[in-house]
Amino acid sequence: MEPSYILLILVLYFVVLLIISLVTSDKEEDNENFFKAKRQSPWFVVAFGMIGASLSGVTFISVPGWVETSQFSYMQVVLGYLLGYLVIGTVLLPLYYRMNLTSIYTYLEQRFGINSYKTGASFFILSRVVGASFRLFLVANVLQALAFDVIGIPYWTTVSITIALIWLYTFKSGIKTVVWTDTLQTLFMLIALGVTIMVLYDEMNIPQGIISFISESSLSKTFFFEDINSVNYFWKQFLSGAFIAIVMTGLDQDMMQKNLSCRTLKDSQKNMFWFTIILTVVNLAFMSLGVLLTLYAQQNGIEAHNDQLFPVLAKDYLGPVVFISFIIGLVAAAYSSADSALTALTTSFSVDILAIDKRHSLKSQVQIRKRVHLLFSLVLIFVIISFKYLIKDESVIAKLFVFTGYTYGPLLGMYSFGLFTNLKTRDNLIPFIALCSPVLAYFISLYSNRWLGFDFGFFVLILNGALTFIGLLIFSNIKSSNLSKLILSGGK
Structure with missing residues (x-):
């Protein structure tokens, strides 16, 4: 596909996001909208949109690529998520609603003191800046190689324009807009997943049903109880999955800010319940895609593995429909986590570090929040470009991303x-x-x-x-x- 067509797809994609931003934004700019959407978000919209925020561009590319070497072992982690989300719904959400929190780290101040509060918020900010930057870095690299290098657009320009567009559709209404844009982006990601599975099923001439074909494959082995020292050992991954869900959703301002925008605690708990079910099914679908991609590559003698598996097959072997859906799905998966991360970083820094709600008038609070939002947009640009030009060894960046855990x-x-x-x-x-x-x-x-x-x-x-x-x-x-x-x- 011509790079100009890829560029056109991306332009149209962001035009749609900007239209959503205009429709969902109020004339009056206030922090209650930006931080909590005045607690008017429909729970089912939040539940669906959170899928995109949970499954980043890293997941979109990596989970199918893991299947070749790890089979379905990641599903053990996903099953652990179920226990973790149960804890969030029954313990953490009631706490947050009872305390009427804007930032969830305010709890630490009331429980321990100001140093604990600032420490918790600082760890979140550090983790989110590095994590969001890395996710966008991976996607920017793919887009740069596929289109922008050929057109002659420098990498720093690609990154700057991307972050500028995210800033543009989030700066006014923040989480109120993100709840709806994430819903659309989740839909795009799932369409890409479904289209690719359907095309592979047709291309591979699978005689039996697709579920039977995948379940009969040796790559679909899910449970590993044999070696306690192995990273794939069931109880190690199951318990880790439970705690990962608790900390990376329940103790994460980014994810909880969407939940806290629901009207009531009951709505938020319903959101968490359905989100859990959908996320489990979607992860299973991505691993099933990994089986099909791996077997297709093996049958056709294609040397593509791990993170290269999905991009290479989508670009060179599965036709323009899959490639277009792959580009849209990849961008949707990456930016659905990036826009909410930018909003959450702005919220946490404004409320937790600067304490604008305690020190400034309502008018001043809005102006300060806007400056903080712009500041973090510039920080993300700087960190992403630093990854590209200052750290040449991408394995070092990957280790840095792991360190954020x-x-x-x-x-x-x-x-x-x-x-x-x-x-x-x-x-x-x-x-x-x-x-x-x-x-x-x-x-x-x-x-x-x-x-x-x-x-x-x-x-x-x-x-x-x-x-x-x-x-x-x-x-x-x-x-x-x-x-x-x-x-x-x-x-x-």
Whole structure:
């Protein structure tokens, strides 16, 4: 396909998003709309739109590519999500609604103090800036190689225009607009998934039903109980999935901001229930796509593996319909997470770090929020371009992205300590504990794998959270003689 056609598709795509922004924006610009959509978002729209935010461009490309080497083992993590989302719906959402929170990290201030509050918000901001930048970096690289290099558009221009467009359709109404644009982008992503599966089914001349074909394949093995040291061991991945869901959804301002825009707690819980079901089915569909892509490549002698599998087959072998849907789906998956991330970063920095709701008039709050929104747009541009030009080894960037997972461990430890104990701890030491825990978790994971052959994998998140919890416990107001009793009693 000619690069000019790809450019035209992207232009039309963003025109649609801008139209949605105009339709959903109010004439009056206020922070209540930007931060919480005045709690008027329909729960079913939020539930559907959250799928796109959860499945980024990394997932869109990587999950099908994992199947060749990991089979359906990722489904063990997805099943763990079910337990995690249950905790979010029954424990965290009632807490957030009862406290009428704009930023979920305000809970930490009321439970521990100002240092805990600022620490939690700072870890979220760091993680979201790096994570959102990396997701957009991967997609920008694909688009640059497919179209913009040929046209002669420099990489920095591609990135700058992309972020500028996201800023343009989110700057006025924030989460109110994002709820609707994410719904459309989720739809585009699922259409791309469905079209590709249908074309592959037809191209491969599969005699039996597609479900039977996939389930009979050796690539569809799901449960791994054989080797406890393996990264694919069931209980390791299942428990990790539960905690990943809790921290990366329930303790994440980006994801929770959409939930908190629902009218009532009951609506928000319904949203979480249906979101869980849809997300499970969609992940299963992406892994099924991975089986079809892998077998198609093997049958036709095509050397494409891992993250290259889907892009190469879509571009060179499966025809223009699949390629167009792939481009739209990839962009939709990436930008549905990027626009909500930009909105959440603006919210967290404005409310948690600058405390605009406590220090400024309503008019000043809007002006400050607009400047913060622009600031984070520029930060994302700078970080993405830095990935391209300052870090030449992309494996280093991938490790940096993995490292952002460590930033959620302290949040897990702090919220667990706050919710499941009645203890007070030394607020001034919480930043130190939160910084030390990920470092200790990294080295324990590293040497456990090197010396014992035990690969923590996703399980390192639980280790990280446990270290934070222990640190808070050590510096709590409990007497040392009762410390062991508390641990044995489970913190009660």
